[in-house]
Structures are given as structure tokens and as C-alpha cells.
Amino acid sequence: MNLGERFPQGVVRDERPGYSGWIVDSSLLPNVAQTLRREEGFDYLSSVTGVDYLPEDLFETVYHVYRTGGGPGEIIKVRTPRGRPVLPSLTSIYPGAEFQEREIWDLFGIQFDGHPDLRRILLWEGFSGHPLRKDWREPMYEEETKPFGARWPEGRRNGPPDRAFTRPADALAPGGWEADDDRALYAALENEAGGRPEALQTEFLMVNLGPQHPSTHGVFRVAALLDGETVVNLKPVMGYLHRCHEKIGERNTFPGNIPFTDRLDYLTSLSNNFGYVLAVETLMGIRPPERAEYLRVILAELTRIVSHLWSIGFLLNDLGAFFTPALYAIEERELVVDIFEAVTGSRMMCNFFRFGGLARDIDAGTVEAIRALVEERLPGKVDQLDAYLTGNEIVQARCAGVGILPREKALAYSAAGPVLRASGVPYDVRKAEPYSVYDRFEWDVACRGGCDVYDRYLVRMDEIRQSIRIIRQALRALPAGPVQTGKPQFQPRVPPGEAYGRVEGPKGELGFYVVSTGRPNPWRYHVRAPSFINLTGMAEMCRGGKVADVVAVLGSIDIILGETDR
Amino acid sequence: MGDLFTTVSNWLNGILAEAGIPPEAAEWIFAVGRAFLLGVSGLLLVVFLIWFERKVVARMQDRIGPNRVGPYGLFQTLADMLKLVLKEDMVPPQADKILFHLAPVLAVIGVVGLWAVIPLAATAYGVDLNVGVLYLAATGTLGTLGILMAGWSSRNKFALLGAFRTVAQLVSYSVPAMLAMLVPVMLSGTMSLAGIVAAQDGFWFGVAAPLAALVFLIASLAEVARAPFELLEAESEIVAGFHVEYSGIRFGMFFAAEFLHAFTIGALLAVLFLGGWRGPGAAEFPTLGALYFAAKSFAGYFLLVWVRATLPRIRIDQMLDFCWKVLTPAMIVLIGALVLVNRALAGTSMWVRNGALLGVNVLVAAGVISLLSRSQSQSHAGAHGRAPGKGAQPCALAGMGDEAEAAS
Numbered sequence: 001m002n003l004g005e006r007f008p009q010g011v012v013r014d015e016r017p018g019y020s021g022w023i024v025d026s027s028l029l030p031n032v033a034q035t036l037r038r039e040e041g042f043d044y045l046s047s048v049t050g051v052d053y054l055p056e057d058l059f060e061t062v063y064h065v066y067r068t069g070g071g072p073g074e075i076i077k078v079r080t081p082r083g084r085p086v087l088p089s090l091t092s093i094y095p096g097a098e099f100q101e102r103e104i105w106d107l108f109g110i111q112f113d114g115h116p117d118l119r120r121i122l123l124w125e126g127f128s129g130h131p132l133r134k135d136w137r138e139p140m141y142e143e144e145t146k147p148f149g150a151r152w153p154e155g156r157r158n159g160p161p162d163r164a165f166t167r168p169a170d171a172l173a174p175g176g177w178e179a180d181d182d183r184a185l186y187a188a189l190e191n192e193a194g195g196r197p198e199a200l201q202t203e204f205l206m207v208n209l210g211p212q213h214p215s216t217h218g219v220f221r222v223a224a225l226l227d228g229e230t231v232v233n234l235k236p237v238m239g240y241l242h243r244c245h246e247k248i249g250e251r252n253t254f255p256g257n258i259p260f261t262d263r264l265d266y267l268t269s270l271s272n273n274f275g276y277v278l279a280v281e282t283l284m285g286i287r288p289p290e291r292a293e294y295l296r297v298i299l300a301e302l303t304r305i306v307s308h309l310w311s312i313g314f315l316l317n318d319l320g321a322f323f324t325p326a327l328y329a330i331e332e333r334e335l336v337v338d339i340f341e342a343v344t345g346s347r348m349m350c351n352f353f354r355f356g357g358l359a360r361d362i363d364a365g366t367v368e369a370i371r372a373l374v375e376e377r378l379p380g381k382v383d384q385l386d387a388y389l390t391g392n393e394i395v396q397a398r399c400a401g402v403g404i405l406p407r408e409k410a411l412a413y414s415a416a417g418p419v420l421r422a423s424g425v426p427y428d429v430r431k432a433e434p435y436s437v438y439d440r441f442e443w444d445v446a447c448r449g450g451c452d453v454y455d456r457y458l459v460r461m462d463e464i465r466q467s468i469r470i471i472r473q474a475l476r477a478l479p480a481g482p483v484q485t486g487k488p489q490f491q492p493r494v495p496p497g498e499a500y501g502r503v504e505g506p507k508g509e510l511g512f513y514v515v516s517t518g519r520p521n522p523w524r525y526h527v528r529a530p531s532f533i534n535l536t537g538m539a540e541m542c543r544g545g546k547v548a549d550v551v552a553v554l555g556s557i558d559i560i561l562g563e564t565d566r
Numbered sequence: 567m568g569d570l571f572t573t574v575s576n577w578l579n580g581i582l583a584e585a586g587i588p589p590e591a592a593e594w595i596f597a598v599g600r601a602f603l604l605g606v607s608g609l610l611l612v613v614f615l616i617w618f619e620r621k622v623v624a625r626m627q628d629r630i631g632p633n634r635v636g637p638y639g640l641f642q643t644l645a646d647m648l649k650l651v652l653k654e655d656m657v658p659p660q661a662d663k664i665l666f667h668l669a670p671v672l673a674v675i676g677v678v679g680l681w682a683v684i685p686l687a688a689t690a691y692g693v694d695l696n697v698g699v700l701y702l703a704a705t706g707t708l709g710t711l712g713i714l715m716a717g718w719s720s721r722n723k724f725a726l727l728g729a730f731r732t733v734a735q736l737v738s739y740s741v742p743a744m745l746a747m748l749v750p751v752m753l754s755g756t757m758s759l760a761g762i763v764a765a766q767d768g769f770w771f772g773v774a775a776p777l778a779a780l781v782f783l784i785a786s787l788a789e790v791a792r793a794p795f796e797l798l799e800a801e802s803e804i805v806a807g808f809h810v811e812y813s814g815i816r817f818g819m820f821f822a823a824e825f826l827h828a829f830t831i832g833a834l835l836a837v838l839f840l841g842g843w844r845g846p847g848a849a850e851f852p853t854l855g856a857l858y859f860a861a862k863s864f865a866g867y868f869l870l871v872w873v874r875a876t877l878p879r880i881r882i883d884q885m886l887d888f889c890w891k892v893l894t895p896a897m898i899v900l901i902g903a904l905v906l907v908n909r910a911l912a913g914t915s916m917w918v919r920n921g922a923l924l925g926v927n928v929l930v931a932a933g934v935i936s937l938l939s940r941s942q943s944q945s946h947a948g949a950h951g952r953a954p955g956k957g958a959q960p961c962a963l964a965g966m967g968d969e970a971e972a973a974s
Contacts (some may be wrong), residue, residue: 205723205726205727206723207723207724207727208723213805214805215803228730229727229730229731229882229883316878319878319879320793320794320796320803320878320879321876321877321878321879322623322793322874322875323627324623324626324627324875324876327627327628327629328627328628331628392877392878394794394877394878394879394880395878397880397881397884398878398879398880398881398884546881546882546883547727547803547804548797548803548879548881548882549881550803551803
């Protein structure tokens, strides 16, 4: 599609070497988005992020949109001057932009006109500045990029004090800011709820589930407005585990980010490696050898099994099953994690993928162990879990019809992974835009139309079976040969340009948007985190339900805070 | 062997008489001593109960459970208690101090008090009240009051939610529990628990009225707020519910009360429906009867633990629906039918009468189950059909699946 012809004024092709997509004038952005969504069928907003081009003195906001029917996507970019960064919000066209625009406001300071609730999301309201701007320096700033210079270059301390150590007086609480007890958050909650309870002259009860709460799966907070036990409105509050992942990622060298991605969704480190490595390989224009491709698929699918087993077990825990299903699921997970240990040397932080291949080859014994696991052990154990859990009356009563996210809403909120597929959208990146060697295997996209917690659980069950199917085929077809293109590089040369590498992670579409300027460090490193974006639709799922349903819904979205907060 | 309990009491009576204490005073000392003994042994039993539950649940979860402190980890609970006692006793500054301090005491009294009337053997019980069943109902409510007070006085939103649920759940489930307790009362013609056990000579009420026993078990599960009804303290929802602000030994008191209450339900089930201390040779040797009683109580308690280890929790609206739309009407119908049958067959042999009662139970149970399954298939339309293997199969992406197959 040629957006340039459609909008002769204000839309031009991005001609920079290594870049693609369209540069759209900010005033035309809603029109262009409307056209893409309504007329061209780009119904899925995958990612929104910003880039700070400090030398050109402008911010670029980058939108990746796709068709759920499959095929390549479109990239649109909007430029704003750094001095006055204001953009129209796309939340009315793509509601899934809500949290992502808040994140951009938080980290870049780009304002979105028309956003319903533009507050900071990962940092706290009193934070000083917008840290992903290239001219923002952290209090412990050392250098712009790694590797940093030696701290004791001549065997002694580099002069007192220990290097340039600047810490503005108002770094942590800028002048005049006082803790306001989240007044803005509560006000937004009540405004959206609109009025008091009608039946009785009572008041709403404001309850914060979290950040310290047994079933928020980490330090996550749900601010819920209750009418008795019924949820009137709620807002997820996150950022308690924010670790400046993207800022550090821009300081790191390209290969230095691979182990760093492990820490995103710490249950699925190999899938995370996969997405980042794909993005950088696209930039470098290389592909790994066949054997590495097959091994990547095997490891990624094992990761999916691990993640779904964990998620199913802990969903039952959230329903109050006192750890029994969780422990049986974890038992199987342990066996897979043993394989990770044998292959990568680590059980969770695997750090195994490299640009153009893998870190090491895998020995015949391990291949045999994987085969034994997927041929003999896992299918029976999955059936067993299925037999005990799926038909349970209480599980059905608690899950079926709970946390409804209709098909249109799921798409609009950019839900991904099992959440989207349980709402009847058979959208799986592995099929929609096959990467690696996924197009060579025979498997089905697990998809169900119930739109509720129960179907999200069933989709995960189905996906475990499909993953086993893929692994079996991959093991049968596993070719011999090297696992690395060329010799292993300590410092790969990454040509300038941009790339968006996306994989179907266990939690959903995991994307890495990487911008290179030809230097050893990425200029921009953005993670499209499914755990984060899936939460956009959470309020929709929970409204009208009970407090207990909030927990079930949260368990069915299956967030990992390492990825949500980055 | 003889009767251990009578021997001991006679011996003690002798000592008191020799010391020149008047018989009235001796009786008082005796009553206080019995109460003390029952209360202390009840709370000591908790030490074992916690170990038992942890061990059973661990085995069901493919784990080993406590095995470090003492043989088979038996003293683990003692270590935990020591820790609880040594912990700082914190009271939230905004709490209603009097109620806050009173609540755990009431919770324990409400449970320990129940043991006063439970006949442990033919000759061993705290007191044989002629309104024993009424006493059980009244004392049980004391514990509910304690929980309600704890939830209200803590000034914590989770505790308050727990208190909401207390009101909804414990008060509601009292109704089917009372109705179920009415069945043994009706069949035996007495409210005295010793009398109820005595009336189960030959036929246990649990055999004659299994549905009533089942409803009693379910309603009692809710009364003690154990899985799948542990909504008051639902860990994954409202953190710890009513006792969220309690720490140290005050929390320990709630904890002990809960475990002892659960075991008490096993004991009541044994007394009301499983013949109490009855068993071969128990009438001649009350000591043996005490063993039977303990075994039956532990069987009931094991059932509770089993349910806890295997079932998820139900939601508050479902919990209330189940109480008011299923258990209560079922029990009312059952009691009505039992009254009629029992009256009509008053003069006939024990076998005919009990057989007819059993038949009535089976009929009512079948009616309830068929009504339930019909309403369920209406309300959760499709949930059954969606189970894997039938109904929805994974759907391939239109147009894309063909390419993938062609490539493979």
C-alpha cells in the first residue's frame, strides 16, 4: 500500500539507509491511523515507541501495525521537535496504545493530546526528567556507552572523587514535588466509574491489591474501586520492578544485551534471546545455519512449555487450589529446566543465542533426553493435568464466563498470545509472519472463542501439545552442521538502520525495536513486552466481576513483572 | 482392662474425700479440672493436627513435608509455636483495641467450648447437657463473632472484606448446618450428644441419613472456613482476610482455633453420624471406645485435609447460591420427608425403618443432583462442551496453514 499517494501532503517514505516505513506529519497521524485500521485492515497495533534523535533535534514516535490475517506490517513514524513534543493520541483508534503512550510520556516526555489518563506509568510522578532522552543523565552517570573506561587506569584511583560523579540536588524528588498519595490515580478511577452506587446509599471501597500481595505474581498493584465485593473500576499500577532496562540496553554493546534480555521474562529467557537476536540479525543481514535454526525452535518451544506449565499451575493457585496443581506442573517444568541446564549451563538465565547462531552445539545425549521427554513423558503428564483440572466443577465455575474480553476488544487493546487467541483471533506470529524455520513444521494455532479465563487456560493447554508436536518434528529433521555463522564475534559490526524483531513468546508477541547508528551500541533498544501490553485490557475484563475474579483474570493474563516493568 | 476413666475418677474422688473436702466442693474441683484437662489437651492436640495436615498435604503434593525437627518432623509445630510466641505483638495504631484483643480469645473459646459436650467415650465427657446440640450451635457462633470482631477492629480493608464475607458465609451456612444437626436429634429424640450416641446402637445415623451427613460436612467446611470455602482468609484474594493485621501469638490463636475447629468438625461428624465411640467391644471397654472415637474423628479430619489439598476455592456469590439455593432447600425437603417416614414406620423393625430412611435420602439426593446438573448446563452453557477432545479444536489460521503444510 502506498500511503504517500494516499496522503500526498504530509506522508513521505522514510528514505534513510536501513530504514523503512512512512514519515507522517503529526497533524495527519489520526487520519493515517484511521485509514490503516478501517480501510487497509491493519487491525493490530503491535508497538508504539519513541526514539530520541538528539543530533537532528527531534523525537520520532514509531508505530508498528499489522494485519491479524498475517503478512508484513506497516511502520509509521511521526516527528516532533524536541522543544515542543506534542502528538495527537491514538487511543481512540487503537485503544491498545493507552499504556504505551503513557510509557512514552514517562520516558521521553512526549505529550499525547486526547489521551484519557496521561500519567507516568513506570516511574513515579515526582521523577525528575524523562530518562530515555539522550541528554538525560542518571545520578551515577559514568559514560555514554559501554565499555566504560577503567576506573583505575594506572593502577590507582582516577583522582578523587571516583570519576565524574554528579547528582543534581533534586534528582530523586524535584523541587516543589510532594507525595500526593496517588490522588490523580484515585480521581481517575472514580471519574471513569461515574457516580456512586445506585441501589443503596453507600460508598465505594477503594482497595489496593498489591504491590505486596500473594497473587500479583510480583510487585504489581491493582487499584480497585469496589462496591461491596463487585469491582466497579480498576487500574493496574506498575513500575515497582522498573530496572531501566531500555536505558541500560542503550549503554550496552549489542552482544551485551543478549544476557540482559534473559531478565525480562525470567521464565522464558530463550524466547527473549530469540526476539532480540532476530532484530539484530535483520540489521546485520545474516541468518544462522540450519542446525542452529532448528535448535532455536526446539529451545523456544521448550520454553513455551515451561512457561505455560507455570502459568497453568499458578492460575489454579490463584483460584485457591493450595499449590497442589502448581507443584505437579512445576515437577514437569523442572525436567525441562534440567535440559536447559544441560544445553546452556543455566536453568533460568540461559543467555544462549548469538547473532548468527548459538553459543554452543548440543550433544547427542541431550538430544536424546529431549526426545525422551517430549515423546514419552510430557504428553502423558499434560493429559493428566488436563484430566484433573479441566473438568473440575469449581474450576469451571470460577473460570467459564469470567473475565470476558470480546474479540473486537481484544484486538483493539493489542492483547497478544493466549489472551488474544482465547478471544477467537487466530493470530500467532509464528504463522502470521513466520520467522526462523517455523514454516517448515506442521502445527495448528491454538485458538478458542470463549473470550474468558477458562479458554485462556485451555489455549495454554493446547499450545503445550502443539509445542510438543513442533519439537518432535524438529528433532526428527534436526540437521548436522555448524551452529554459528562465521567465527564467533566479540564485537559484531551492526550497520546503521532500524529493525523490529518479533517472536511469538509464551506470553504473546514479544518485539524488539532496535536502532543502530553503526556504533557498537544500539541507539535505541525497545522491548514490546506482552505482559505489559496485555494489561491494557485488564480493567475491561474485571469490571462487574468480583474481587476473586480479578485474581483469576490476572492469573489468566499471566504477567511476569520482570517484563511488565522492565 | 476395665474402664480407665471411671477408675481414675474414683481414685481422685477417694483422694479428695480423704483430704476432707466436702462432696459439693469436690464436684466443683472436678468440673474445673475436667474443663482444664479438655481445654489443654485440645490445644495440645493442635500441635499434632498441624503436623498431620502438613504431612498429608505434602504427600498429596508429591512432597515430603516437615522432617527436620524431631522424629518425622513431629516437633516442627513446637518450633513454629516458639517462633510465634517470640514474635513482636503488633497492634495497628488505628485499631479498635478492645475488640482487637478480645477477638482471638473468643475464637479459641468458641472452639474449645465445643469440646465440653462431646462424649469421648461412654464414660468420658466434660458434661452431658440435655440441650447439647443447642449448645454446639450457640458456642460455635461465639467463634464467628470473634472472626467478625477481628475483621472489623483491624481497620484494614482486606480485614474488612474478610468481615463482610464472615457475615455472609458463616451466618448463611449456620442454617443448613443446623438443619443437618436436626436429623440426628429427630432420629434419637434427644438433644444430648451422649443420648445421640446411645441411640446409634446398631444403625449409625450416617447410614440411615447419609445426605444429612454430607450436608453437615459441607456446611461445616464452610463454618470452619476451610477449602473450598476459605473465603474469609482467601490468601490469593484478600491476603489473609480477617487476621491480616494479627501477628505473633494472637495470630497463633486464630491459627490454633482454626485447626482445632476443623478437627472438631471431624469429631462432631463422628458423634452425630458415625456412632461416636461405638464399635465392637466399646460398650464394655470405654477405653476402646475412646480409640474408636479418635479414629473416626481423624477419618473425618483427613477428609477435610484431602478436600483442602485438592479443590480450588469457590467465589462468594457461588458460595451463597450453593447455600441458599441448594443446601437449605434440600435439607428442608429431606427433614420433611424423614419426619413423615419416621412417623409412619414408628412401630416397625429397625431394619425396615432405617432402610426406608436411607431410601428417602437417596431419593432426595438424586432429585437435587438432577436439578443441579440441569441448571448448571443452562448457566455455564458450553463449559462442558469446551473440554478438550470434544467441541472446539485448535483452529488453523485461514490461508496460512496450507502454506505451512506445503512447506513441510
